[in-house]
Amino acid sequence: MQSDLPLTRDLVLVGGGHAHALVLRKWGMNPLPGARLTVINPGPTAPYTGMLPGHIAGHYGRDALEIDLMRLCRHAGARLILGKASGIDRKAREIMVEGKGALAYDVASLDVGITSDMDLPGFADHAVGAKPLDVYAARWRAFLAAVAAGEQPPEVAVIGGGVAGCELAMAMAFALRQAGATPVVTVVEHGPELSGMAPRTEAKVRQRMADLGVTVALNAEVAQITRTEVILQSRAPIPAALCVGAAGAVPHGWLGQTDLPLHEGFIRVGADLGVLDDPALFAVGDCAHMETTPRPKAGVFAVRAAPVLHDNLRAALSGGQRRAFKPQKHYLKLISLGGKSAVAERNGLAIGGALLWQWKDRIDRKFMAQLDDLPAMKRETPSGPMALDLQEILADKPLCGGCGAKVGGAVLGDLLAEVQPPVTGDVITGAGDDAAILRQPGGGFQVISTDHLRGFIEDPALMTRIAAVHALGDIWAMGAKPQVALSSIIMPRMSPALQARTLREIAAAAQDIMSAAGAQIVGGHTTMGAELTIGFTVTGTRDDMPIGVGGAQPGDVLLLTRPLGSGVILAGHMAGDAPGRVVAEALRVMATPQAREAEILAGANAMTDVTGFGLAGHVQAICRASGVAAELWADAIPLYPGAQALSDQRVASSLLPVNQADAPISAAGPVSPLLHDPQTAGGLLAALPEPAARAAQARLEAAGLTGQIIGRLEAGAPTIRLR
Structure with a gap:
């Protein structure tokens, strides 16, 4: 993980080849202070060449030959950009990534294979x-x-x-x-x-x-x-x-479209693995041509070059002396x-x-x-005398990011009950629902909500997309159309150049999500702090009364638009236990807006988005506000791929015990922890009459979206029962 020292230089590794994988492992053991490390690769894993024939023959499973770049990047404190490199501007020192735009670098290395x-x-x-x-x-x-x-x-x-x-x-x-x-x-x-x-x-x-x-x-x-x-x-x-x-071996076509020095399409490098005539660029592996010591395209040379590449990247970033790579003649x-x-x-x-x-x-x-x-991640603990109760807190799980970092619902509820003033004037409802409801002077209603996320990945652009989708969830859950947004950003300390790069990425990602949702960004606030935190205050409008958590009726069914398990996956990722493919899929879903789902569910009797308090906590909110009981159907509740396996390994968010205590579920057998798992940018949870729910489900499927009916509401005290 990145130290608390300011960031001053960007190192970008393009490609997840063998040499770069070994550099990541070594970097994680001793990161260079002040350097921000980024990896660009099309997917969260990279196959190991040596085991491919064995995999094809059936001797190895898929997992056996895949290098988990997501875990390696987590170990190295690096951000992983999932995308294909498509060009390089050496004058501007930018790597072009398909669908992502340009990514700036101070020093970069290419290991893109053939x-x-x-x-x-x-x-x-x-x-x-x-x-x-x-x-x-x-x-x-x-x-x-x-x-x-x-x-x-x-x-x-x-x-x-x-x-x-x-x-x-x-x-x-x-x-x-x-x-x-x-x-x-x-x-x-x-x-x-x-x-x-x-x-x-x-x-x-x-x-x-x-x-x-x-x-x-x-x-x-x-x-x-x-x-x-x-x-x-x-x-x-x-x-x-x-x-x-x-x-x-055929070089990637995009290399030929650049001004890189090439030999038959391969990047010419010197003895230090540096690209000829460019002190800021390196190349290694099959995509490189070693000018003074040409060798066949074989993985053994990439593996042997990795320690030299690691040392020379550090030298390029710190002004140190580079050393030469001397490949063996025979292998x-x-x-x-x-x-x-x-x-x-x-x-x-x-x-x-x-x-x-x-x-x-x-x-x-x-x-x-x-x-x-x-x-494993090391946790520094103080020695000597300490205040009472500190030792117990330090013994708990490390604080999660995303919604896993929330304060428990019971604590918030007790506080609001003490300090919440009665609503007056144009305020129709205040705290207690997904968003406050205001009466608009010209007719209709406005909803307003705020949300922010503590960083759980190193990529500020992807963090921004997820935070924006997460904040918009409160507006969509009220059946409202997003209107305007204010951003609230806390950035870790970094040089002015890295500040500008990072804010440019954040602004582009925020604009992309908000404009697509119909919301205009009208301002915000940015400050420096201990870690990346991104949030938004968002308003929305609706002609008739917005949908709240109250209004559900006995006989309504509950429809959920997204799987559960993002909390346990993020907790596993932070601990280095979650497979890269599992994390990548969860992040992809979390960064996907839910405007179309909200439009289809706009006629729900009650609706909320499933976030920090978990499915059980949000079902309980509907039950309490509507005066109904809920029956959940365990077999119908969708889960993220890999979430159950992590949960079975006792991986859990730090918020899980609080959620379990706040929203108990009665059941004949064990209750899965995933029902209380805190979600980030979770699905919409709607209560509708069953015919309307079936029709909405069909519309979702026709639009290429998902919606699962996971339970039913019935008359009775606001309790949750699992069947």
Whole structure:
């Protein structure tokens, strides 16, 4: 996590390759004071090259070969921007990110790998490149499932007869056999022989391919790729329900659109891994061309370069001395042979067998273990005498961010009961509902609410989007149309340059969400503080009386528009326990506005948004205000992917015990903690007659949205029962 020292320089790592992953691990052990670290990558995970053939063959699950960048970034105190880099302006020192705009840097490093996409007729529509690895792996999993279900023939063509093409062909043939199919796998090579292997290695690989039923088509020129076959020049076509491109390393096209110094499309770097003629830029891994010591495209060089890259990035940021990377001349090739056997090659010598697979497996697992076994967050505790009750508070869970940092509902309720004055004049209702209701002089009503979130991720733009959606939830829950907004921002200490960059990102994100919702930002307040906190005061209008938590009727059903579990996911993320894919999906949903849902539910008898007090607390608010009881249906309540697993591991928000005490649920068996989990930017919870709820549910589904009916209201004391 970032220290309390001011931030003065931006370091941006573009791509989640092996070298950058190792830099993140090392950075987390000793961050450079004053440096803000950012990672740009298309997804929250990055596949490890060495284990890909084993995954394709079925020896490893998906999780085994994925580097969890979300966890690594959390460990390193870095923000993770999920998006594809598409350009670089070296003069302005900005990285362009698809859908995100420009991101400024003082020092940057590129580790974006390569692609295997090929410029062949039909390739883009009917084939997949072996790289990026995650795209290919996902396509393979879908194809294998289709073959197993009898929906696709087990016909595969691999274009490229190098090590990668042969390795993947054997892996796919092995997996198809394990699925009960008779594989028809062909390696298509335009040259007269397989490439990249010593004669002894090639002999062992050819023998294994023959054993698995993999055929080789040499001197084969591809003319076109269709949905069902690879068409060759002057030869019979090759059947291919799946076509994989593995013919060498192809640089990403966007690099060629820049003014970077390139060698055959790859970024030219010096001995210090710095881009030639640019002291602020580095490149490493397969996307780089080492000018003085050229080497093949192999992951071993990226791994070995990582410590040098780490030290030189720190030197570039602090004005220190850089050191040279000296790659070895020879390296060991370990080639998987489909099943749990491998062949090892070094200096032209080759040996193979099951022991080689075991050796390779140990090497790969050791590499992944160092990126998975991250140190736990340390909590500093004072020593010596301390005030009474301090020790008990320090023993609790670390304070959560988002709505997990809220004060408990009972404490707030007791306070409001003591100090809340009676409403007068144009004020119709004050505290107690999602927003206060005011009478407008010209007719109609105005609602007003304020909300803010303590930072729970390092990305200020994404934090802003979530905070804006969260604040608008109170307006949408009242059935009102957003009108104006005031921002309230607390920023950590940083240099004027970083202040300007950060505020520019925050302002753009806030404007994007608020303008799309129909609200105009009319001002706000910004100050410096201990940590990032973003909030908004928002008003909305409605012609008739806004929807409150009162008004629900016995017989109404409860409809919920979003899953539960954001609190436990954020708590797991802050502790480094939540998988990156789980966190990324929750953040995506939280940052998505709910204007359309609010419009569809505008006729509800009662409505609220599920936030800090959890589902139970907000159901209780409806019950108390409406004088009804609630029955919740456990099996109907939607959950975020991964939330139940984290809850089962006893991961929980710091607010959970307070929520459980404030809104008890009666049940014949255990009550899931997720029913009390504090939500950030949670779903709308509406009480409607069942026919209206079914109609609203259908409208939501037709709009590509979700709405689950999760319970029913009935006459009785304001209690909650779980069925």
